[in-house]
Amino acid sequence: MRRKTKRVARAYHHGDLRDALLSAARDEIERSGYESLSMRDLAASLGVSEAAPYRHFTDRRSLLAALAAQGFRELEAAARRAMAKAPDPVARMDQGARAYLAFATRSPELFRLMFVSDLLTRAAPRDSSLVSVAHQFHHQFEAVVSGLCSRKDERSVKAAALTIWSLLHGFALLRMGHRLIPFMLGPLSGADLAEAVLSVASDSPNSIGRGLDHRRRGPRARKKQP
Amino acid sequence: MRRKTKRVARAYHHGDLRDALLSAARDEIERSGYESLSMRDLAASLGVSEAAPYRHFTDRRSLLAALAAQGFRELEAAARRAMAKAPDPVARMDQGARAYLAFATRSPELFRLMFVSDLLTRAAPRDSSLVSVAHQFHHQFEAVVSGLCSRKDERSVKAAALTIWSLLHGFALLRMGHRLIPFMLGPLSGADLAEAVLSVASDSPNSIGRGLDHRRRGPRARKKQP
DNA sequence: ACCATTAAGTTAATGGTGTTAACATCGATT
DNA sequence: AATCGATGTTAACACCATTAACTTAATGGT
Numbered sequence: 423m424r425r426k427t428k429r430v431a432r433a434y435h436h437g438d439l440r441d442a443l444l445s446a447a448r449d450e451i452e453r454s455g456y457e458s459l460s461m462r463d464l465a466a467s468l469g470v471s472e473a474a475p476y477r478h479f480t481d482r483r484s485l486l487a488a489l490a491a492q493g494f495r496e497l498e499a500a501a502r503r504a505m506a507k508a509p510d511p512v513a514r515m516d517q518g519a520r521a522y523l524a525f526a527t528r529s530p531e532l533f534r535l536m537f538v539s540d541l542l543t544r545a546a547p548r549d550s551s552l553v554s555v556a557h558q559f560h561h562q563f564e565a566v567v568s569g570l571c572s573r574k575d576e577r578s579v580k581a582a583a584l585t586i587w588s589l590l591h592g593f594a595l596l597r598m599g600h601r602l603i604p605f606m607l608g609p610l611s612g613a614d615l616a617e618a619v620l621s622v623a624s625d626s627p628n629s630i631g632r633g634l635d636h637r638r639r640g641p642r643a644r645k646k647q648p
Numbered sequence: 649m650r651r652k653t654k655r656v657a658r659a660y661h662h663g664d665l666r667d668a669l670l671s672a673a674r675d676e677i678e679r680s681g682y683e684s685l686s687m688r689d690l691a692a693s694l695g696v697s698e699a700a701p702y703r704h705f706t707d708r709r710s711l712l713a714a715l716a717a718q719g720f721r722e723l724e725a726a727a728r729r730a731m732a733k734a735p736d737p738v739a740r741m742d743q744g745a746r747a748y749l750a751f752a753t754r755s756p757e758l759f760r761l762m763f764v765s766d767l768l769t770r771a772a773p774r775d776s777s778l779v780s781v782a783h784q785f786h787h788q789f790e791a792v793v794s795g796l797c798s799r800k801d802e803r804s805v806k807a808a809a810l811t812i813w814s815l816l817h818g819f820a821l822l823r824m825g826h827r828l829i830p831f832m833l834g835p836l837s838g839a840d841l842a843e844a845v846l847s848v849a850s851d852s853p854n855s856i857g858r859g860l861d862h863r864r865r866g867p868r869a870r871k872k873q874p
Numbered sequence: 875a876c877c878a879t880t881a882a883g884t885t886a887a888t889g890g891t892g893t894t895a896a897c898a899t900c901g902a903t904t
Numbered sequence: 905a906a907t908c909g910a911t912g913t914t915a916a917c918a919c920c921a922t923t924a925a926c927t928t929a930a931t932g933g934t
Binding site for chain 4: 436439470471472473474477478
């Protein structure tokens with residue numbers, strides 16, 4: 423229904439099916455959740471045969487992976503744009519965090535697909551381009567946090583980055599539980615709460631540094647990773 | 649495979665199918681992810697016919713919902729047990745948070761099912777008992793955080809609870825991205841990172857209070873505050 | 875002791891799904 | 905102009921959730 427009917431109204435070749443699939447799939451998952459996306463319905467909605475999508479994506483999984491990769495690129499771009507006009511590192515962090523939360527709010531299902539689906543963790547043929555774009559995203563995030571940290575050693579920065587990311591990430595996800603959230607909010611407005619979270623995010627690099635120093639007895643008492 | 653073969657080795661009635669289904673399903677989802685759980689395979693693995701499970705669960709969804717509800721009860725019990733011997737509110741929070749993270753580590757797929765699947769948010773016939781047990785869980789969580797807060801008004805407590813929960817929740821989920829995490833960790837051990845996160849969790853109630861006061865300059869600057 | 879009821883299994887069928895093989899069409903290259 | 909590869913189609917296959925209709929066995933009232 424995109425721009426297909428424009429041409430001859432019955433062209434044998436769609437002309438732009440790959441993009442049309444991604445775009446239609448994206449609309450569809452926001453409507454009904456990514457778990458219930460049906461390849462057949464998708465094809466039908468574009469007026470194309472059941473098997474046509476498989477000329478462009480080997481799998482349903484790979485279509486979803488492409489969607490997720492597109493989401494990562496988009497999120498990175500949005501964050502970059504938001505941070506562009508920030509004067510100092512603190513403002514950069516703040517704007518970046520806002521962009522992250524805004525993305526999760528605008529496209530919750532895409533966000534879930536990117537971060538909590540089994541695409542990145544399960545199944546043998548993991549889409550390598552998806553993995554690389556996800557890594558790239560995290561790299562940029564660490565750079566932003568680094569600007570915020572007083573101590574720039576790798577340990578501190580990585581700890582701070584993952585802590586702040588955890589906070590934003592968890593908040594974004596909890597906010598999606600439509601029925602749960604009103605119960606949790608009480609008299610609090612969503613905006614106020616977001617401010618609270620963001621203020622903690624800005625403060626935390628210091629706490630993290632203190633935390634790491636406080637708790638460690640021996641230089642590196644243990645090397646194991648649970 | 650439970651205690652079925654004990655009796656007569658070919659009893660027409662299984663005797664304990666409901667529990668057996670839940671138990672087998674739980675094992676299975678931790679092995680292959682909850683999205684790919686198959687009712688047929690499940691039935692087959694218990695030596696029972698394809699339709700048998702539907703005598704105990706109306707749906708695949710409702711089986712998963714029962715699994716999730718069981719998870720909530722278990723998590724709540726584990727947290728309660730962990731917090732039982734804590735002398736003060738700070739220790740309570742710490743122990744509760746550790747129990748939460750430990751649960752997510754021990755049963756990652758069940759955790760995903762409980763918190764980021766579409767069970768609680770999507771679809772018309774939402775399992776009401778699941779919703780209520782989830783609410784109950786959150787209520788207990790708020791009580792723990794309340795003990796940690798200097799200011800006990802509802803606004804502050806709810807903000808603190810959701811902030812701390814966000815942090816733990818996000819960390820638990822990020823830690824599941826098997827391939828992502830080594831990349832994020834760098835020279836940091838997982839245990840050290842957990843300590844950092846936990847220390848922020850303990851500190852944050854104060855930050856949150858400050859955050860809320862600082863940032864608000866709207867019309868009704870304070871509504872229920874002496 | 876009988877029998878009706880019912881919970882808990884069974885088999886068989888329905889309809890939907892991802893996916894693939896074999897064939898068809900068309901735009902582009904030679 | 906003939907060909908060839910990319911893109912689309914049709915017709916299958918295998919899997920899966922779910923349901924209808926039937927069977928078995930245990931239970932409880934008389």
